[in-house]
Amino acid sequence: MNRFFGFVKKEFQHIFRDVRTLVILFGLPIVMIILFGYVVTTEIKDVKVGIWDRSRDQLTIQATQKIFSSGYFIPAGTISHEAEVGALFRSGKAKVVVVFEADFERNLQRDRRAAIRLITDASDANSAQLAQNYLQGVLMSYFLSLSPDIQMPWEVELKSRMFYNESMRGVYMFVPGLMALILMLISALMTSVTITREKEFGTMELLLASPLKPREIILGKVTPYILLSFVNALTIILLGILVFDVPVVGSIWLLLGECMLYITMALSVGVLISTVAKTQQVAMVMSMLGLMLPTILLSGFIFPIDNMPPILQWISAILPPRWFVVIVKNIMLKGTGLAFIWKETLILAGMTFFFIMAAVKRFKTRLE
Amino acid sequence: MRGASNHIIEVKQMVKKFGSFVANDHLSFHVEEGEIFGFLGANGAGKTTAMRILCGLSYPTSGEIMVAGFDVYKDRERIKRKIGYMSQKFSLYDDLTLTENIRLYAGIYGLGRKQIAEREEQLLERLGLTHVKKRMIREIPLGWKQKLAFSVAIFHKPAIVFLDEPTGGVDPITRRQFWEMIHDATLEGITVFVTTHYMDEAEYCDRVSIMVEGRIEALNTPALLKQEYESKNMNEVFLKLARK
Numbered sequence: 001m002n003r004f005f006g007f008v009k010k011e012f013q014h015i016f017r018d019v020r021t022l023v024i025l026f027g028l029p030i031v032m033i034i035l036f037g038y039v040v041t042t043e044i045k046d047v048k049v050g051i052w053d054r055s056r057d058q059l060t061i062q063a064t065q066k067i068f069s070s071g072y073f074i075p076a077g078t079i080s081h082e083a084e085v086g087a088l089f090r091s092g093k094a095k096v097v098v099v100f101e102a103d104f105e106r107n108l109q110r111d112r113r114a115a116i117r118l119i120t121d122a123s124d125a126n127s128a129q130l131a132q133n134y135l136q137g138v139l140m141s142y143f144l145s146l147s148p149d150i151q152m153p154w155e156v157e158l159k160s161r162m163f164y165n166e167s168m169r170g171v172y173m174f175v176p177g178l179m180a181l182i183l184m185l186i187s188a189l190m191t192s193v194t195i196t197r198e199k200e201f202g203t204m205e206l207l208l209a210s211p212l213k214p215r216e217i218i219l220g221k222v223t224p225y226i227l228l229s230f231v232n233a234l235t236i237i238l239l240g241i242l243v244f245d246v247p248v249v250g251s252i253w254l255l256l257g258e259c260m261l262y263i264t265m266a267l268s269v270g271v272l273i274s275t276v277a278k279t280q281q282v283a284m285v286m287s288m289l290g291l292m293l294p295t296i297l298l299s300g301f302i303f304p305i306d307n308m309p310p311i312l313q314w315i316s317a318i319l320p321p322r323w324f325v326v327i328v329k330n331i332m333l334k335g336t337g338l339a340f341i342w343k344e345t346l347i348l349a350g351m352t353f354f355f356i357m358a359a360v361k362r363f364k365t366r367l368e
Numbered sequence: 369m370r371g372a373s374n375h376i377i378e379v380k381q382m383v384k385k386f387g388s389f390v391a392n393d394h395l396s397f398h399v400e401e402g403e404i405f406g407f408l409g410a411n412g413a414g415k416t417t418a419m420r421i422l423c424g425l426s427y428p429t430s431g432e433i434m435v436a437g438f439d440v441y442k443d444r445e446r447i448k449r450k451i452g453y454m455s456q457k458f459s460l461y462d463d464l465t466l467t468e469n470i471r472l473y474a475g476i477y478g479l480g481r482k483q484i485a486e487r488e489e490q491l492l493e494r495l496g497l498t499h500v501k502k503r504m505i506r507e508i509p510l511g512w513k514q515k516l517a518f519s520v521a522i523f524h525k526p527a528i529v530f531l532d533e534p535t536g537g538v539d540p541i542t543r544r545q546f547w548e549m550i551h552d553a554t555l556e557g558i559t560v561f562v563t564t565h566y567m568d569e570a571e572y573c574d575r576v577s578i579m580v581e582g583r584i585e586a587l588n589t590p591a592l593l594k595q596e597y598e599s600k601n602m603n604e605v606f607l608k609l610a611r612k
Contacts, residue, residue: 006475010464017463202457209423209453209530210476211445 003212007220014194015224024190029182029232033239036174047131048076050094052085055104059146063116066142067098072134089121096120096131175240176328177301180321182236183259184266184295187229189287191222191270196283199274214363222267229266233259240332249335255328261348262324268355275362295321320351375434376401376528376559377422382431384417391417392428393582399528399561402554406573407563408606413579415563416532422561423530424448436527449477452526452558456533460517462506466497469505470520477524491519511542515549522553529553531562535569547572570602578609585609 015021049067053060067073076094079085088094099117101107108114118135122128195218198204207217233256240246248255269291277283296302298312299321305313316322323344330336330344338345377399384392391414399405409415420426422435424444433440436450460469467488474484492498495515500508505516514534522529531550535543547569550560562573570576570590577587586593586609590602597605 003476003478006472010461010468010472013468014461014463201459201462202455203459203461205425205455206453206459207476208425209448209451210473211448211478212476213445 004216004220007212007216008223011194011221011224015228021190025186025228025232026235028185029178029235030239032178032182033175033236034243036178037239037244044072044127044130044134046074047072047096047127047134048094049073049131049135050076050085050088050097051078052080052097052099053078054080054102055100057103057105059105059108060100063100063139063142064098067135067138070134070138072131072138085119094121095128096135098135174301175236175244175246176325176332177299179233179236179259179328180262180299180301180324181292181295182232183229183263184269184291184321185287186232187225187263187266188270188273188291189284191225191267192273192277192283192287193280194225195221195271195274196277196280200279215360218271218359218363222271225267225270226263229263230256230260233263246332248332250331250337254338255331258324258327258331258345258348261345261352262320265320265348265352265355268352268359271359272355272362275359294319298322299325301325320348323348323351374401375399376436377405377561378432378434379422380432382418382421382433383429384414384421384426385429390582392421395431395584397577397584397587399559400575401527401559402557403574404550404554404560404562404572406570406576407561407579408565408567408570408576408602409563409579410565410610414582415579418579419530419532419561419563423451423453450527452521452524452529454517454521454529454531454534456536460505460513460520463504465504466492466501466508466516469516470523473520474523479524487523491523495519511538511545514538514542514546518546518549518553522556522558525556526558528559528561531560533563533565535564535566543569567601567603567606576602578606580610580612585612 015025051064051067053064068075073096076088079088079097085097088097097119099119101115101117104114104116116139118132120128120132195204198207198221204217208214212220237248237252237255241248270287273283273286273290277286294315298305298308298316298319300316301321305316305322308316327341327344327348330341375398377397379398380396382392382395383390393414395418407415407419417426421428421433421440424435424440424447428440435447438447438450440447461472464472470488470491471484474487479487489498492501495512497508497512497516500512505513508516518531518534521531535546538546543566550562551572554560562569564570573590575587575589576593577584578593579585586596586605588596593605594600594602597608599605599608
């Protein structure tokens, strides 16, 4: 046992003596959380709105006032020509232009139907969509307050096509995704790199020729990362709670248990990568391209899985982070117990088992 | 325990195949206790493959192999306790200090705290490295690293030490000093099994085997080999064998 502890201690020394490793281990999660939390905000503030009022009746003037008293929008001037829309967008003076049709009030009273057009500068698709949603909300509530029984008294027509990521509504939806990403990154990337490093420097041969058993070597290499990944999981949860008011509605123990399962899975992926990669660089690229990108793109973390083409949905289904995100969202946000996420947990456990077996098998074959 | 009287390594008809490629073609040889056994051959001749099998790093395809009295098929774990190993790369950790490296390996081989402290002090003194013992390995010169790596490989007083091209990329003076250290190790009763492709180094060995394309083409003392192949030095012996 002493042999083993000496070996684990050495691994900790590697970690704490390498600034790069430390930055990735502790800096990266914090920076990512803060960045995602503040930059990828889904709230809007001070969006510049231009008004093209072709009617200038009482209703349109009041609607305009409503818009600017909502607190989200600031006036960017009024225009009176189609051509001015483009000019406003190009000069950056406005992000949205609200167009009231001519004879707005009269149309509404006579046909119970009038049109408002929202033209959005969609070069920044996300904020454009957000601004548009907010504007719709403001206008809708105004017209509904006029007469509650009118159904959709206005039409909104959009000039541009936009993609939107539904899951980014709500400031804390990204925390589960970030957890999946960061834990995968730390666990898999770091273990694959650290094991490959021993291979590259020739120390692995020496360890294998020593009385340490192969499983002790692997376990010794990953033990520090199990602990550190766990610390990271806690950090993310805490940052979420303290800085962004992300709730943990469900059982924290269940959440931590699922995190451990996920970490174990990621570590075995790391070991698996290390049996294939010959150098640290290769291991790093494999982890980045093979793990990070799919986790970001296909786990449902940013882009909703339901909107993907079928083939990508299938790929997504074989990615562990996808199931982990579902589990974490359920526990953290909805407070679901194991009874409702046992299926996802089982899938994740199965994948974990698969990766461990594959890693062990590859590691052994390499020795023969 | 041991098969033949003082044969610390006994190899009979060892074969190692990778697919259809035969890396070791029916090797048979023995190593006597306390000698320096040189395992020579060009790159790719199968030296490292054979050595890895003897160290328990890989299984042979067939053959009978005993190392330090243990069977390589059944008793790899016990063999590993009895041997030391130094690879072509110096196998010390750059970001650990000299002391930490020594203690790490000593610990892995199950040495006690007191024993480690004692031997560590002796070792550092003998190498004249006491003043840098708290330095990181990456801060000390290559020659020192290599000597330290060798000392670490025999720190637990193994029965046999395997050296895989230990002198690659080192200047001639350090190489000479290094061979002196190897010689000193045999005085402590350690058997040395060394692979190299520097033919001049063969002169330092008690016996050498020369491998060509997976087979042992010659095995004898350097003096007798030179006589047999009517050569001035081992390099000539090797060239004659390779051209055969």
